Amino acid sequence: MQQPSPEPTPIILAVDDLRALPRATRLARTSREGVQLLEEHRGMFIDELWLDHDLGGDDSIMPVVTLLEEAAFHGYPFQIGIVYVHSANPIGAETVVRSLSHWKYHVRRAVAQ
Template identity: 75%
Template sequence: MTADPTAPVPVVLGIDDLRALPRATRIARTSREGVQLLEEHRDSFVDELWLDHDLGGDDTVMPVVTLLEEAAFDGRPFRIGTVFVHSANPIGAENVVRSLARWNYRVRRTTAEAATGTSG
């Protein structure tokens, strides 16, 4: 069976400073790039959003989380199928999960291996 060339390509966004994220159609490496990437997709559906908490140095994904929270607070949440949090930082990851779940985003904690498609 061949793939339907007219089928829409899933939009999979990743925000991670290091990982390849082979499923991602676009990757941002900093929180600033992550905010810009989400703003580019403001009015479209994002199938998956993969978030790493720690983005190198003092940078974290929290500005992206704040953008998502503010959008929900304003009554215009981003349309995202599932947010996957794959950080190796358990406390940071739980903060992201808790913050987004509070605003009714569908969010799941997963492993970095799941994000890269590798197994331990």
């Protein structure tokens, strides 16, 4: 009798400068690392993407958002099940939600822990 194949591990990516986010399979701490992380997963299905707006100092999530927008604009959006925006910055979080929703990404606002 053949054993059923194990379920594949979900890909859960996160970009956050402070939070641990223990469910994340990969974690980036800066926007630059976030862009690299997404580029490494281009063409793969990403189950969840967690985004924090403020990433310390002058850094923000906007370079990551721009990458996602440009991919969608060119007709090759990243394949993401759901994007969670969990920033403590309500205006920044709303900007991210509005921008990504415009490009048909499935986005939800989550409470920052």
